[in-house]
Amino acid sequence: MSTTFAAGPVRVRVPATSANLGPGFDALGLALALHDDVVAEVTSGGVAVEVSGEGAGELPADDRHLVVRAMRETFDVLGGQPRGLAVECLNRIPQARGLGSSSAAIVAGVLLARALVSDGPDRLDDAGVLRLAAGIEGHPDNVAPCLLGGFTLAWTEPTGARAVSVPVAEGIMPTVFVPADRGLTATARAALPATVPHGDAAFNAGRAALLVHALTVDPSLLLPATVDRLHQVYRAAGMPGTNALVDALRVAGVAAVVSGAGPTVLALTDLPEGFDAGTNWQVRQLPVDVSGAQVAGGRLGHAERDPVAAGRKS
Numbered sequence: 001m002s003t004t005f006a007a008g009p010v011r012v013r014v015p016a017t018s019a020n021l022g023p024g025f026d027a028l029g030l031a032l033a034l035h036d037d038v039v040a041e042v043t044s045g046g047v048a049v050e051v052s053g054e055g056a057g058e059l060p061a062d063d064r065h066l067v068v069r070a071m072r073e074t075f076d077v078l079g080g081q082p083r084g085l086a087v088e089c090l091n092r093i094p095q096a097r098g099l100g101s102s103s104a105a106i107v108a109g110v111l112l113a114r115a116l117v118s119d120g121p122d123r124l125d126d127a128g129v130l131r132l133a134a135g136i137e138g139h140p141d142n143v144a145p146c147l148l149g150g151f152t153l154a155w156t157e158p159t160g161a162r163a164v165s166v167p168v169a170e171g172i173m174p175t176v177f178v179p180a181d182r183g184l185t186a187t188a189r190a191a192l193p194a195t196v197p198h199g200d201a202a203f204n205a206g207r208a209a210l211l212v213h214a215l216t217v218d219p220s221l222l223l224p225a226t227v228d229r230l231h232q233v234y235r236a237a238g239m240p241g242t243n244a245l246v247d248a249l250r251v252a253g254v255a256a257v258v259s260g261a262g263p264t265v266l267a268l269t270d271l272p273e274g275f276d277a278g279t280n281w282q283v284r285q286l287p288v289d290v291s292g293a294q295v296a297g298g299r300l301g302h303a304e305r306d307p308v309a310a311g312r313k314s
């Protein structure tokens with residue numbers, strides 16, 4: 001199979017995501033209106049990566065960069081590698097905080113590579129993009145909302161990941177509490193036990209089912225619907241501040257959970273007037289992103305390259 005590459009740059013906008021949502025470990029996720037923009041172009045040789053915003057000066061600028069790694073895997077699936085690549089990232093999603101930054105980078109890479117191959121969409125359909133991105137990430141609960149937008153239910157079959165996006169009830173306005181400290185998903189997953197009590201598994205199945213109803217039809221049930229026994233308790237010692245804030249919010253009647261693998265906290269219902277989380281958190285209301293990843297042509301503008309200006313725009 002020979003591969004022809006598109007001329008000119010391709011651009012993708014990918015949303016932040018919050019996975020698990022309490023009881024929906026590795027299955028449920030929500031796309032949030034905070035985005036990374038990534039532009040890629042085929043060049044005559046080498047790999048050049050430019051990063052502004054989150055991760056600037058920290059992330060590798062070569063084949064080790066996660067966007068490039070995802071592009072390389074996708075080009076392999078599509079039949080061949082280009083001679084060179086130039087990638088430009090404007091990152092707004094905080095990294096290693098539980099807001100799906102790695103899935104956003106992977107989805108961006110897969111979609112950019114597909115768009116850069118002339119008949120890419122014929123060779124890799126949207127279901128294939130989800131399978132490939134979830135395979136790279138290792139679980140589908142961030143990749144699914146990042147691609148599809150909205151509230152997603154993801155599962156894995158022998159052939160790979162599948163997902164559906166379902167409409168969220170009106171009036172759901174998530175708030176995230178983002179700490180300065182980072183926490184890697186790999187570390188948080190290592191804190192989980194190999195087996196759990198049957199009663200806890202049964203408990204979570206009921207609450208996860210209730211959560212689908214609460215988020216789509218009856219938000220008054222969100223507090224009981226967001227109780228989890230499968231992951232948060234095992235990870236609490238590694239993120240005591242996160243655990244304390246989730247508890248304080250829940251005592252105040254707010255449906256709060258650990259966002260993804262943490263340490264960010266996600267609240268799905270309004271905060272009581274005057275609720276004070278303390279000074280350790282950047283608190284942001286982020287509407288649900290209903291569109292998911294968007295591919296378009298074109299480069300980033302100068303104003304967008306400036307992280308301060310970009311922060312004002314997003």
Ligand SMILES: Nc1ncnc2c1ncn2[C@@H]1O[C@H](COP(=O)(O)OP(=O)(O)OP(=O)(O)O)[C@@H](O)[C@H]1O
Pocket residue numbers: 017019036055059065066067089091094095096097098099100101102103104105142183184185186259260261262
């Ligand atoms: N935009 C990006 N570009 C390149 N690499 C990234 C990017 N975002 C994240 N990464 C890589 O992924 C790592 C963070 O991934 P990790 O899965 O631990 O956290 P997360 O995806 O932010 O949180 P969660 O999976 O809990 O939602 C970073 O340390 C970095 O190596």
Ligand SMILES: N[C@@H](CCO)C(=O)O
Pocket residue numbers: 019020025026027139141142185188189231260261
């Ligand atoms: N379900 C994943 C989400 C974070 O990537 C976890 O909690 O480990």
